[in-house]
Amino acid sequence: MEGRRKWFSLFRIMVAIICLSYISFALIQIPTYYDRLEKECVTEECFASPSPPPGVDALYQLGINESIYALFYTVLDCVFIFGFLVAAFMIYWKKGHEMMGLLGATLLVSFGITFPSLVFVAVEKDSFLFLINDVMSLVGWSSLCLFFVLFPNGRFVPKWSPFVLIAIGILLLLNFIEELPPWVMYLRLVLTFCFLLYAQIHRYRKVSSQVERQQTKWVVFGFSGAIFGFLCLVFIPLLFDHSIFENGSVLYFMFFNSFIYLFMLLIPVSITFALLRRKLWDIDPLLNRTFVYSIMLLVVIGIYVAVVWYLSNMFKTDDHNLAVSIIATSIVAVTFSPIKEKVQQMLIFKMYGEQGNPYVVLALLGKKIQELQTPEQVLDQVVQTLKEILRLPYASIQLLQNNEELILAQYGEKQSEVRRLPIMYRGVTIGCLLVAPRSPGEAFTKADEKLWEVLIHQLGPLLQDLKATEDVKALNRVLQTSRERLVLAREEERQFLRRNLHDDLAPRLAALAYTAAAAEDLVEKDPQTVKTLLAEHQKMILGTVDDIRRLVYDLRPAAIDELGLVAAVKQRIEEVSSIASTSFSYELPEKLEEIPPAVEVAVFRIISEGVVNVVRHAQAKRASVSLKELEDRLVIEIYDDGIGFFEKKEARTLGGLGVPSMKERAAELGGELTIEKRIEGGTRIMAWIPLIKEKEGERDENDTSTISG
Numbered sequence: 001m002e003g004r005r006k007w008f009s010l011f012r013i014m015v016a017i018i019c020l021s022y023i024s025f026a027l028i029q030i031p032t033y034y035d036r037l038e039k040e041c042v043t044e045e046c047f048a049s050p051s052p053p054p055g056v057d058a059l060y061q062l063g064i065n066e067s068i069y070a071l072f073y074t075v076l077d078c079v080f081i082f083g084f085l086v087a088a089f090m091i092y093w094k095k096g097h098e099m100m101g102l103l104g105a106t107l108l109v110s111f112g113i114t115f116p117s118l119v120f121v122a123v124e125k126d127s128f129l130f131l132i133n134d135v136m137s138l139v140g141w142s143s144l145c146l147f148f149v150l151f152p153n154g155r156f157v158p159k160w161s162p163f164v165l166i167a168i169g170i171l172l173l174l175n176f177i178e179e180l181p182p183w184v185m186y187l188r189l190v191l192t193f194c195f196l197l198y199a200q201i202h203r204y205r206k207v208s209s210q211v212e213r214q215q216t217k218w219v220v221f222g223f224s225g226a227i228f229g230f231l232c233l234v235f236i237p238l239l240f241d242h243s244i245f246e247n248g249s250v251l252y253f254m255f256f257n258s259f260i261y262l263f264m265l266l267i268p269v270s271i272t273f274a275l276l277r278r279k280l281w282d283i284d285p286l287l288n289r290t291f292v293y294s295i296m297l298l299v300v301i302g303i304y305v306a307v308v309w310y311l312s313n314m315f316k317t318d319d320h321n322l323a324v325s326i327i328a329t330s331i332v333a334v335t336f337s338p339i340k341e342k343v344q345q346m347l348i349f350k351m352y353g354e355q356g357n358p359y360v361v362l363a364l365l366g367k368k369i370q371e372l373q374t375p376e377q378v379l380d381q382v383v384q385t386l387k388e389i390l391r392l393p394y395a396s397i398q399l400l401q402n403n404e405e406l407i408l409a410q411y412g413e414k415q416s417e418v419r420r421l422p423i424m425y426r427g428v429t430i431g432c433l434l435v436a437p438r439s440p441g442e443a444f445t446k447a448d449e450k451l452w453e454v455l456i457h458q459l460g461p462l463l464q465d466l467k468a469t470e471d472v473k474a475l476n477r478v479l480q481t482s483r484e485r486l487v488l489a490r491e492e493e494r495q496f497l498r499r500n501l502h503d504d505l506a507p508r509l510a511a512l513a514y515t516a517a518a519a520e521d522l523v524e525k526d527p528q529t530v531k532t533l534l535a536e537h538q539k540m541i542l543g544t545v546d547d548i549r550r551l552v553y554d555l556r557p558a559a560i561d562e563l564g565l566v567a568a569v570k571q572r573i574e575e576v577s578s579i580a581s582t583s584f585s586y587e588l589p590e591k592l593e594e595i596p597p598a599v600e601v602a603v604f605r606i607i608s609e610g611v612v613n614v615v616r617h618a619q620a621k622r623a624s625v626s627l628k629e630l631e632d633r634l635v636i637e638i639y640d641d642g643i644g645f646f647e648k649k650e651a652r653t654l655g656g657l658g659v660p661s662m663k664e665r666a667a668e669l670g671g672e673l674t675i676e677k678r679i680e681g682g683t684r685i686m687a688w689i690p691l692i693k694e695k696e697g698e699r700d701e702n703d704t705s706t707i708s709g
Contacts, residue, residue, distance in 0.1 A: 019105060223267060
């Protein structure tokens with residue numbers, strides 16, 4: 001790692017030296033450039049001059065002299081170079097620690113200095129300096145190719161691209177050593193640009209992430225905008241005057257070069273934005289317009305050339321005939337608007353989908369969901385249609401259920417950046433539609449917003465119906481769980497009774513029968529033995545009666561029926577307190593309204609288990625029990641100042657009862673029990689059970705069901 005950092009630091013220094021060499025070389029050539037423009041290029045042909053020799057008379061007719069002419073082009077080239085150098089400096093300063101930053105800075109410096117006429121005109125007559133300029137151009141072309149193959153993540157894509165770059169480098173080197181035929185150079189240019197374009201398209205479609213795709217769009221916009229402007233300035237004038245670049249006026253070439261440089265400045269602007277901006281601005285509208293007008297330029301040129309050629313051949317006239325030009329221009333003007341509209345619609349559909357007309361989307365959506373049966377299928381179709389038709393990477397619909405977000409339908413890969421659109425029904429938010437932008441940082445268009453507004457109104461009632469369905473399903477699940485728990489509790493009670501009756505009471509009764517039969521046989525022979533047997537018989541009967549009473553108490557404590565719930569609770573607390581070291585206090589109501597028997601049993605059992613747990617596990621000095629009757633519920637509170645206890649341990653208390661059993665008793669009746677540690681020390685148990693007032697005639701039925709259950 002340390003070695004790589006060292007080599008990278010050396011590479012960064014080398015890039016800085018190369019860029020400074022370019023800048024120094026250009027600065028040195030500025031006086032020579034100005035001098036040649038003023039003294040030579042006005043009257044004689046100069047290599048790569050910004051315009052043909054205008055002549056002294058043409059300059060004087062325009063009201064300028066040779067010095068102003070030379071100063072204009074010198075300042076123009078310097079401003080152009082300065083724009084590229086500013087962008088290169090910013091990239092080197094901010095992204096100099098990255099390979100793409102260094103490569104981008106090298107590209108901007110080399111291209112910005114070698115593109116204008118300044119260096120070429122200045123070194124034309126010095127063979128050594130001309131050789132240096134060729135080397136600088138070679139470096140510029142190499143950095144351009146490398147940049148397009150590596151941008152934006154610095155990796156070669158596709159993997160075989162280095163071999164193509166080597167082939168391009170060999171052709172450049174051969175041309176540097178000995179000038180190749182023109183057709184070879186043109187073929188090399190065409191193949192190079194085709195390869196660079198393919199590399200970016202392949203990377204964009206197969207490899208790049210969303211952010212990298214947005215970076216690629218910016219660079220493509222800059223270069224395509226520059227090429228588009230260049231083609232416009234070169235070919236459009238040729239439609240009207242084939243000899244414009246030979247006989248054009250001084251003023252024409254001044255404007256021509258100014259606008260050429262202006263379009264070329266899109267390159268440093270786009271590269272700077274692509275490399276430096278963290279969240280890129282929306283570039284798609286600019287790309288859309290660039291593509292539209294580029295295509296229209298080709299269409300206009302094609303139509304004009306075809307019409308001029310056809311009419312010239314038909315009427316056997318010259319290509320420059322005024323009537324032919326007027327007819328061709330009229331045809332172009334008439335066809336321009338409808339063709340432009342069709343091209344723009346095609347590009348909008350390709351980039352954004354059908355969002356331009358929300359009613360078209362809704363119509364397509366309605367057609368697709370006609371045969372669907374369930375709301376879930378409808379929502380799945382909605383998000384799928386949104387993603388596919390509007391070219392979105394992700395779309396989903398969420399339902400707000402019990403303060404939680406439940407995903408009902410989603411399509412695509414979830415993105416880090418999403419737009420949340422609330423779905424409302426009668427003024428209440430019941431869910432939301434989540435849509436991801438087509439690329440990070442990209443804003444939705446007005447057509448998108450219009451579609452969301454229409455679609456959300458349609459989704460509101462549908463989502464409300466689904467919400468009601470989910471509520472019913474949730475209620476059914478709760479009821480089903482309650483039924484299962486009640487049935488399980490009833491079966492456990494029955495098994496408990498069966499075991500006691502079968503394994504305990506039944507053998508005792510059988511033993512009583514055998515004892516009675518034996519006493520009958522011995523009543524005359526051995527009266528003393530009979531007395532002993534009858535005494536044992538009486539003792540066994542009394543024990544059996546006690547066991548039967550205990551079974552009945554387990555079903556429903558007798559103290560509740562004999563004393564009432566409040567007195568039974570008070571008695572139970574005092575019983576436990578009398579045999580424990582914990583001092584209990586209690587706060588009980590004097591009298592309770594008539595409550596269902598099941599609630600009475602649950603309250604008694606919860607308080608009984610609670611105070612027993614305090615005695616067994618809390619090691620408390622003081623504890624308190626309270627029972628309060630509110631409007632629609634009974635509230636139980638038990639707290640102590642002990643060490644606290646844990647639910648898993650308490651699940652193994654007497655008879656298998658404990659905190660889980662207490663919670664189940666509360667939940668079976670629609671209530672809830674919580675247990676928590678107190679801040680000041682100890683434990684607090686809080687339970688509430690809803691009250692349902694019963695009619696007098698229902699009490700006996702409930703008592704019977706409780707005992708039989």
